[in-house]
Amino acid sequence: MKVLHLDQNHPALAEGLAQLGFENHMDYNSSKTAIEAKIQDYQGLIIRSRFPLDATFLQKATQLKFIGRVGAGLENIDLSVAKKMGITCFNAPEGNRNAVGEHALGLLLSLFNKLHTAHVEVQSGLWQREANRGLEIEGKTIGLIGYGNMGKAFAKVLRGFDCEVLFYDIKENIADENATQVDLQTLQENVDVLSLHTPLTELTEKMVNAEFISRFKKNFWLINTARGKSVVTKDLVEALKSGKILGAGLDVLEFEKSSFEDFFTQKNLPAEFNYLTKAKNVILTPHIAGWTQESNYKLAKTIVDKVAAHFSNEV
Numbered sequence: 001m002k003v004l005h006l007d008q009n010h011p012a013l014a015e016g017l018a019q020l021g022f023e024n025h026m027d028y029n030s031s032k033t034a035i036e037a038k039i040q041d042y043q044g045l046i047i048r049s050r051f052p053l054d055a056t057f058l059q060k061a062t063q064l065k066f067i068g069r070v071g072a073g074l075e076n077i078d079l080s081v082a083k084k085m086g087i088t089c090f091n092a093p094e095g096n097r098n099a100v101g102e103h104a105l106g107l108l109l110s111l112f113n114k115l116h117t118a119h120v121e122v123q124s125g126l127w128q129r130e131a132n133r134g135l136e137i138e139g140k141t142i143g144l145i146g147y148g149n150m151g152k153a154f155a156k157v158l159r160g161f162d163c164e165v166l167f168y169d170i171k172e173n174i175a176d177e178n179a180t181q182v183d184l185q186t187l188q189e190n191v192d193v194l195s196l197h198t199p200l201t202e203l204t205e206k207m208v209n210a211e212f213i214s215r216f217k218k219n220f221w222l223i224n225t226a227r228g229k230s231v232v233t234k235d236l237v238e239a240l241k242s243g244k245i246l247g248a249g250l251d252v253l254e255f256e257k258s259s260f261e262d263f264f265t266q267k268n269l270p271a272e273f274n275y276l277t278k279a280k281n282v283i284l285t286p287h288i289a290g291w292t293q294e295s296n297y298k299l300a301k302t303i304v305d306k307v308a309a310h311f312s313n314e315v
C-alpha cells in the first residue's frame with residue numbers, strides 16, 4: 001500500500017510504516033488542488049493540519065483505506081464522508097496529551113506567579129516585588145471542561161498541588177482518581193480556574209461566550225489549550241476588562257482562521273487581538289501545547305501502533 005505524507009513528522013512514523021510493509025511518499029508542499037489530483041493513487045494518508053480533508057477531497061480519494069491524523073483534533077476531516085467511503089481515521093491524542101497537560105500547568109503557573117511579565121520587567125531593569133505578588137494553586141478549585149485524554153492529563157499533573165479538580169464532560173459516569181465529575185452548573189458555581197479540553201464540535205464552538213461567562217459565581221482564570229473557536233474573543237476581552245475573567249492563558253486563538261489553511265497573519269486579525277497581546281494578565285502561546293520533543297515521537301509511534309493493529313495481516 002502507498003502512503004502519502006502531507007506533513008513532516010518524526011522519522012519513526014515513516015520507518016514504522018515501512019516496517020509494516022507500506023511504501024512512503026512525502027509531499028509537504030504541494031497545494032490542496034495538486035494533492036487532490038493525485039490522491040486516487042494512495043491507500044494511506046498521513047496529515048497533521050495542513051488543510052481540511054473535506055468531502056470534495058475525500059471523494060477523489062477512491063482507493064484510500066486510512067488516514068492517520070498526527071495529533072488529537074479530527075475536525076479537519078469530514079468524518080461522515082470518510083466513514084461512508086470506508087476510510088478508517090486514526091488520531092493520536094495519546095501522543096501529545098502529556099505535553100498539553102504540562103503546558104496547561106505552565107500557563108497557569110505563569111499567570112498565577114506573573115512569570116511572563118516579571119521576567120520582562122527584570123530584563124528592562126525593573127525590580128518590582130509587591131506588584132508581582134503571586135497566587136498559589138493550593139486550595140483553589142480548578143474546573144475542566146472535557147475529560148478525555150487532555151483533560152485527564154492536566155488533572156494528573158495537578159496532583160500534588162492540594163487543589164480540588166472538578167470536571168464536566170458530556171459523557172456520564174467517568175470515574176477517575178484525580179478529579180470529580182460534576183454538572184456544568186456546579187462547575188460554573190465553584191471554580192477559580194476554568195480550563196478547556198474539548199474538541200471543536202457544534203456543541204463547543206463559541207461555548208465560552210458572554211452568557212456562559214456570566215454563569216460563573218466567582219471571578220475566574222481561563223486556560224485554553226483546546227481550540228480557539230470555542231471562545232468568543234470579544235466576550236473574553238469584555239470579561240477581562242470587567243474583571244470577571246481575572247486572566248487568561250491561551251495556546252489557541254479564534255483567529256487562527258481556518259487553523260488548517262492559512263495560519264493567522266497579523267493583517268487579518270480583528271481588533272480584540274490587540275487587547276490580548278497587550279494585557280498583562282494574558283499569556284499567548286502559538287498553538288504549541290502539544291508540541292514537545294517527546295510528543296513528536298509519541299505521536300508517530302501512536303499512529304504506527306494503531307495502523308499496525310488495524311491492518312495486522314492485511315498489508
Ligand SMILES: O=C(O)[C@H](O)COP(=O)(O)O
Binds near residue numbers: 049073074
Ligand atoms: O489536535 C492537536 O493534536 C493539536 O491541536 C496539534 O495539532 P497540529 O497538528 O495542528 O499541530
